[in-house]
Amino acid sequence: MIKKRIALTVNGQRHEVEVPTTRTLIDCIRYDLGLTGSVEGCGVGVCGACTMLLNGKMISSCIYLAVMADGAEINTIEGLAKDGQLDPVQQAFIDYGGFQCGICTSGQIMAARALIDENPRPTVDQVKDWMMGNLCRCTGYYKILESILKAAEAEAAA
Amino acid sequence: MNSFEFFAPTSVDEALDLIVSKGEDAKIVAGGTGLVNMMKQRLVNPEALISLGAVRGLDGLEISDGKVRIGALCNHQALVKSAEVGQMLPLLAETYSKVATVRIRNFATVGGGLVHGDPNQDPQVSLLALNADVSLRSKSGTRTLPLKDFMVDYYETAIRPDELLIDALVPVLPNNAGYAYLKFLPRTADDYATVSAAAVTVLEDGVLKDVRVAFGSAAPTARRCQETERMLTGQRPTPEALRAAAEKAKDLADPVSDGRGSAAYKKEMVGVFVRRALEKALERAGGAVNGR
Incomplete structure (x- = not known):
């Protein structure tokens, strides 16, 4: 098995790991770095459960190789809360019932975070369009939509 | 996935050298949204992967002489969000905005999409109607091909094993x-x-x-x-x-x-x-x- 040494900065912390070239980014984050908040759902880039940010852009980490991310900055759900304070998106998902079983939640929250970073006051249609690739099989979409809009509102007011 | 060697050249020349030396057992990867998926399903099993992620200067959008030159490594979302493209080639912005989701568009590149050659993709359809050309570079030079001649069959294009798709050239439409x-x-x-x-x-x-x-x-x-x-x-x-x-x-x-x-x-x-x-x-x- 061919391996390669790579460096990743994950949630601000630099890691050096040796990975098989076949390692996907999601597997590297979960099994090599032990950050299991991101999960693999479909494994083909469709469902959004493995959404994280790579150099600030949201990515399907299940169809990206860890070796391709060498040198990149990555943000996962574990890095959102700061000093024991939840991110406004996380807080809104709790306050407005943005999740049910929780499988899709870290991906939903990271996608919502990426949206609000880029567009601080998205319209309902903009949220729907952006979040189209994050599936919730409990089908709690109205609550997710509400949570994201409320999070944007709270951040704008802060 | 079968094991493979991984290379990350930092220039087009270095990439072209690797393509030649590794031969047809190697695959070139940009955003990976198509290829990595196919590798996971073992539809493609390269011996070596040549990543273009570290190659600089291939992701630009340049407008001159009534044409938009789109660098092969320009990602779909950058095209969708480009004010110039929205103004000069709104059909292109509209088409690329319909590809998959933001997550995929963030990493799927224009060049990668074209060499992927899946007949179900969106961009090729509009690029055909826009009379687009593609530039292919090898160690012996660069050739330009109309997109209609570049596309050959299911997942098959006219690119040669020693070539790299460098950019797409799209004539701007008249205002009316x-x-x-x-x-x-x-x-x-x-x-x-x-x-x-x-x-x-x-x-x-x-x-x-x-x-x-x-x-x-x-x-x-x-x-x-x-x-x-x-x-x-x-x-x-x-x-x-x-x-x-x-x-x-x-x-x-x-x-x-x-x-x-x-x-x-x-x-x-x-x-x-x-x-x-x-x-x-x-x-x-x-x-x-x-x-x-």
């Missing part, structure tokens, strides 16, 4: 041109099209001076509909003329049955969506279809 890209999505919004169609129309004194039509997802490659174009050029766009010309496009359809529809259904839909794309383009060109 109408345009449309329609993607028929009966299942989910992020799916591949059941059938798609692009149209460009230029009206002068109520007559079609220039008309270009292409469809996707219904043949081994996206297809330009020259007979449809011939039937309409120099004509008034009456509902009857549009219908007859759009029907003609069905002759070029050669679809396969799959979860998105039967072959017979897709062929019918080619006629429908080519007509609707023409109608929408004409509407945008300021000339609603005569007789309505």
Whole structure:
């Protein structure tokens, strides 16, 4: 098995790991770095459960190789809360019932975070369009939509 | 996934050297949204992967001499968000915005999409209607090919094993041109099209001076509909003329049955969506279809 040494900065912390070239980014984050908040759902880039940010852009980490991310900055759900304070998106998902079983939640929250970073006051249609690739099989979409809009509102007011 | 060597060249020259030395057992990867998926499913099993992620200077958008030059490593979302592209080639922005989801568009590159050669992709359809060319570079030089000659068959293009797709060149449309890209999505919004169609129309004194039509997802490659174009050029766009010309496009359809529809259904839909794309383009060109 061919391996390669790579460096990743994950949630601000630099890691050096040796990975098989076949390692996907999601597997590297979960099994090599032990950050299991991101999960693999479909494994083909469709469902959004493995959404994280790579150099600030949201990515399907299940169809990206860890070796391709060498040198990149990555943000996962574990890095959102700061000093024991939840991110406004996380807080809104709790306050407005943005999740049910929780499988899709870290991906939903990271996608919502990426949206609000880029567009601080998205319209309902903009949220729907952006979040189209994050599936919730409990089908709690109205609550997710509400949570994201409320999070944007709270951040704008802060 | 089978094990493979991994290379990350930092320049086009270095990448070209590697492509030659590693030969046909190597695959080139950019965003990986197509290739990594295929590798995970063991549809493609390269011995070596040459990543273009560290190559600089191939992701630009440059406008000169009435053409937009899109670097092969420009990602889909950058194109969608480019103010210049939105203004000068709105058909392109509209088309790329319909590809999959933001997550995929963030990493899928323009060049990667073109060499992937899946007939279900969106961009090729509009790029055909826009008369796009692609530039291919090898150690012995650069050649430019019309996109229609670049596309060969299912997942097959005219690129040679020693070549790298460097950029796509797209002529800007005249201000009075109408345009449309329609993607028929009966299942989910992020799916591949059941059938798609692009149209460009230029009206002068109520007559079609220039008309270009292409469809996707219904043949081994996206297809330009020259007979449809011939039937309409120099004509008034009456509902009857549009219908007859759009029907003609069905002759070029050669679809396969799959979860998105039967072959017979897709062929019918080619006629429908080519007509609707023409109608929408004409509407945008300021000339609603005569007789309505």
